[in-house]
Amino acid sequence: MMRSDIFHENNGVRNAGRLHDGYVRPAAVAGAFYPADRTQLKQLINTQLDYGRALLKQLEPQLPAGIPKAVIVPHAGYVYSGTTAALAYALLERGRGVVKRAVIVGPTHRVPVRGVACSNAAAFETPLGVVPVDVGAERRAWGSLIVNDPTHAQEHAVEVQVPFLQTIFGPELTIVPLNAGDAAPEEVGDALRALWGGPETVIIISSDLSHYHPEAYARQLDDETISDIAHVRLPIHPRRACGAYPINGLLDVLTRGLKPTRRETIRETSSGEQERSDKSPIEPFDLRLLGRSTSGDDGVVALAGNSRPAMNDPDEPVVGYASFAVWQTEDGDDNPHEENAADETRTAVGKADVKASSHSAGNQTMPEDRRTVLLSLARAAIREHLGLDDAPEHTPEAIVNRNPWLNEPGASFVTLTERGQLRGCIGTLEAYRSLGRDVVEHAIDAAVHDPRFFPVSREEYPLLDVEVSVLGKPAPMPVRSRTELEQALRPGEDGLILTDRHGRRATFLPQVWEQLPNPYDFVSHLLTKAGITPSYDWKNGEIECERYEVTAYAEQ
Template sequence: MKRIHIMMVIIFCLIVSVGANSFVQFKKVREAYVAGQFYPADPTALTAQLQEYLQMASRIEFNGQLHAIVVPHAGYIYSGPIAAYAYKQITTPFKRVVLFASNHSAYADVDGASVPDYTHYATPLGEVSVSPLVRTLLAQDRIAYIPEAHTTHIIEVQLPFLQTVLPEDFEILPVITGRMNWDDVRYFAELFNQYVDNETLFVLSTDLSHYHSYDEAVRLDTSCTRALETLDTRGVINSELCGQGAALILLEIAKKNGWQGKILDYRNSGDTAGDKSRVVGYAAVAYYQVSDHTSIAAPDQPQQITNPPLHSPQPLSHQEQKLLLELARTTLEQYLQTHTLFEPDPQRFSPFPALQETRGTFVTLKKQGELRGCIGNIIGKQPLYLGVRDHAINAAVHDSRFLPVKQEELTEIDLSISVLDVPRLLRVKTPEDYLEKLTHQDGVLLASGTAQATYLPQVWEQLPDPVEFLSRLCLKAGAQADCWKDPETLIYTYHAQEFAEE
């Protein structure tokens, strides 16, 4: 009788609780459906595989707050190394992760978007809490719970990576998109934009083109990754990525907040573990907010120049040039063969103080005399020799104007390095004065509003006419061809010491 009385009290308390809070959700766990298929089911093996991928990936300096990443969602042996490049960039202990993906279930009819009714997702590494915000979202227009949409791999495969790089107490907000028109894209972008803050990470789970030949896939995916990086809505619509609807929402959020995109890695299944006759493309992309106080980091980022030195530094000696060229070549050979970052011995460079200085550098790759890649920083953020190492990799595989350099191409690649002094503002009374003041020894940095670009001094060889030079530079920055005539446009000049392999 006493037991019955206790049970009645418990039931009464639950009823009162429900009445007071109008909602009680008991624990409901989504099991790890694809463990043992897309990734190891054994926790030890899974942890070892994740650590291996993350150790192979490089961390890239954004000079700002990371807010979103694009990651692939195939089996780990195919896309895990590429996904690791995105997850490697996470240094903030995010509390919440909004996961966007597009419906992959043939049994799910998703009109708008679907969020789950689970309280947790399980993986071999433990359980991940689902944000209670799903209850708020279910009350919104165009959002429902479609059970079948949440049975595939597209969200699940991201969770072990997140569990590895984030604190244990983070929560997820999984969102599966379905049929949408452009009004829906804008509606969802506005809806989820309210969750943007420095404790929330947005993750887009998507692969790129599917089942083309290797070369055709690279051609298609190069356009797609460039569109993702530059927030090019039309380019994404014309691409073959499987998460198109979710991608469009993320791009709109990025535009609202002024985020910049950065391609971190691109490969396909033919590069990792598959046949090259029919491949699937994978990309890692980051979106970040440039800090207001950030000084120059890369030619395509907002830049500010303060307190330049009165004199240019001394030119590098022949021995110093040789060391940097050897470092760049060794770095490329190791990276293209093993996808691992070469770690030079600091003792080898310590006798050369000039190589320890923080200076701007560019690495240029040419094949049969034609440009094959060129990336660098106008003002460095690390010792000169480490900047050369990192730019060598970026010029080979992250210059979005070109397909990534293949290992078999290396014997045909000619490598050169440019070491820069600090740019100085070129002061003129009228924009036409630029045509008289610029010389063919000048590297030129153009800043028109937020649009910026630079040409190294050697570009004068191809564009000797200053009007054409400046017009092309405006177009490179994404501005109008005559932007250099705008009195608000700023032009800086710098000199560079260029040297190449013999």
């Protein structure tokens, strides 16, 4: 249910915006994510804010003046991520007496939702008191929101931000609590645009980073994600940040500006490419990393530009955190917005830097606009198989007819994920039919014929994320032992095929390196997939090894 259907949720009743007209949403995670006792909670927040203020004194000479318009902050238990969040909230304190409304956008950890959801609550309660919901602001943004109470009932991502906001902004504060589920960046971006407001409004994006990787790897993974956010590289994937959908919405605003995308008109050029007919300038923004940490750092935050503290245990599974701030600068501001890879604190946003998730495909080149075609084709195939209605121009046959290059031979894999978890993956290693037919068949197989999963249902379809990987031709690797193979592999680039003398065969796409960055682990898991002992150590060429490269196009 989206946009025009909003009045039909909860028997068509939406509360009118006064505290006594709606229910008060009680604290769901007090006593778990933060203290349930009012005094203990105030003491903990003040202690963490003091820590954040001390760090801020070191960082302030490098930061713009004025109140940030938006921040990205973590949402784990305060003992783990509170100091990282406090760094951003210490900065937001500049707005006390000016800021009257906080729009808080978090992900959905418990109840999935399609789109951006508000609730029927007239207020949120924490041990520090009751904070009114600005229902009037929600009503003005109804074109971009749905109403879904269950997704808010036990969700912590928004709730944990409220006590900090109560502390720094005082009793005049109102909030707009939102949960962003499966949604395109522009959908979340449009909700933010509708609620952007002026100096009285701040935007709080709630997100942790990687989850439960060994700390040595987690730091590396998080620093890549931090760099992607800092340089506004869309989209951030939910595997990299649990609040990827809210983050992507904010980045969409930074790249597209404040004009709602749904009001833009699109036309095709003579070359078939699409361009916006609306050429209004994008508002200038200044995005800064403030600090970063993990749950294994005992609350110690590494400021932007500084090295991280020594690890207590590099193999300990941890959760990653970071805080960012965004300033909305005035037109004509003369600040030198130049990107500098050595300066992690500054990124100027002047235009979109949106790329498909891509691995080199050797000599195979594919124009960027083919990403949309391949993803649309995979989705159309699944929709048609599930019997979901579609316009005639959106059927697989129509898409192939409009794009003759899909009739050329090609090999592909189609991968489906749901909330960052694998939901199906089927593919072909070598081209033996047209690329279009290959994608259509594998999309259907990934949805309903992957033996590891139950078939995807019609109701589940909107929760899926789709990735299409186009494979280059496999090339033999002249290695005779496991040791030689592991030394020859290029992590992050090589897809690998292993075949033994009994005909057992398996492959991993290059994307698997994200979960298994160590070559030994990569090979061990692939051997297991082939039905071979994972510790098997061959020395005389008993295993045939081939590598290949792919171009991977992902929705999220």
